[in-house]
Amino acid sequence: MSGETVQEVFEAVCRVAPHISSGLLKRREYVGEENPSDEKQLEADVWANEFLKEEITSIKGVGQFASEEEKHVTECGDGVSVAIDPLDGSSNIPTNNLVGTIVGIYDEELPCKGRNLISAFYVVYGPLMTLVKAEGGQVNEYVIEKDRKDQVEIHLASEDIEISEPGVYGIGGNKNWTDEMREFESGISQELKLRYGGALVGDVNQVIHQGGLFSYPDRTDAPEGKLRLLFECNPIAYIVENAGGASTDTDRSIMDIEAEELHQRTPFFVGNEELVDRAEERF
Ligand code: AHM
Ligand code: MG
Numbered sequence: 509m510s511g512e513t514v515q516e517v518f519e520a521v522c523r524v525a526p527h528i529s530s531g532l533l534k535r536r537e538y539v540g541e542e543n544p545s546d547e548k549q550l551e552a553d554v555w556a557n558e559f560l561k562e563e564i565t566s567i568k569g570v571g572q573f574a575s576e577e578e579k580h581v582t583e584c585g586d587g588v589s590v591a592i593d594p595l596d597g598s599s600n601i602p603t604n605n606l607v608g609t610i611v612g613i614y615d616e617e618l619p620c621k622g623r624n625l626i627s628a629f630y631v632v633y634g635p636l637m638t639l640v641k642a643e644g645g646q647v648n649e650y651v652i653e654k655d656r657k658d659q660v661e662i663h664l665a666s667e668d669i670e671i672s673e674p675g676v677y678g679i680g681g682n683k684n685w686t687d688e689m690r691e692f693e694s695g696i697s698q699e700l701k702l703r704y705g706g707a708l709v710g711d712v713n714q715v716i717h718q719g720g721l722f723s724y725p726d727r728t729d730a731p732e733g734k735l736r737l738l739f740e741c742n743p744i745a746y747i748v749e750n751a752g753g754a755s756t757d758t759d760r761s762i763m764d765i766e767a768e769e770l771h772q773r774t775p776f777f778v779g780n781e782e783l784v785d786r787a788e789e790r791f
Contacts, residue, residue, distance in 0.1 A: 513569030597707020608709025612743035622742035622763030672719035678704035684727035721779035
């Protein structure tokens with residue numbers, strides 16, 4: 509039953525993704541409000557959230573809906589809990605750099621652990637619109653396209669994706685790294701190529717395809733880092749772990765973190781197991 513709901517959520521997100529992408533053009537201004545994490549909201553953040561919320565909450569098997577852009581959980585029936593980051597990396601929108609959408613589907617009421625995820629996926633609004641989905645131990649990549657009549661088509665592009673051998677790395681928050689982080693990064697930079705784009709979806713997508721490490725660690729001014737556990741870290745960690753990689757907050761897998769608050773943050777490391785283990789040993 510929940511498998512059908514996962515499929516419906518997946519199809520709903522694929523249906524609206526092209527509209528979100530084309531609607532960004534007119535919505536690149538800040539609206540003067542802040543989200544629950546005290547970050548400035550763009551018109552695009554608010555609009556994409558409303559759009560996705562309408563689609564997802566109307567699915568019968570969805571019981572709860574929560575968003576990085578909303579303070580509280582919305583109760584909408586009986587069934588799975590869906591947590592979204594409608595536009596991840598939205599500070600990239602004014603300059604037309606990469607953004608995405610992240611979706612986590614949990615079989616438990618929110619807030620809960622990442623171990624309760626039954627599926628997670630992200631959309632990359634890049635030169636191609638792609639969606640990477642993990643479910644049942646398998647990670648697949650789809651291309652979302654519109655045909656000449658504006659009908660949305662979903663094509664399976666790669667099946668059973670496994671994280672590649674280490675190639676690239678990206679670490680956020682560099683202006684406020686701890687001294688330990690600076691040392692750690694200096695070692696990693698001797699081995700891997702630096703690629704940091706400022707959108708979690710893009711930076712993690714390249715780590716899955718080219719291998720390596722992504723991190724947004726604790727900062728001297730932000731002991732829990734920047735990224736939110738339920739909307740960003742859990743779904744991404746679930747996808748990377750299902751692709752044969754690993755995740756950590758430096759003590760445990762991201763998915764074993766107790767979730768106490770809807771918008772809680774955590775230091776975040778994902779990538780090849782050997783690199784994640786190295787971070788766990790170092791910090
Ligand atoms: P957002 O969801 O509000 O856009 O914030 C999350 C983003 C991540 O995609 C990215 O990894 C990080 O913030 C980038 O932060 P910074 O601008 O500090 O590099
Ligand atoms: Mg985000």
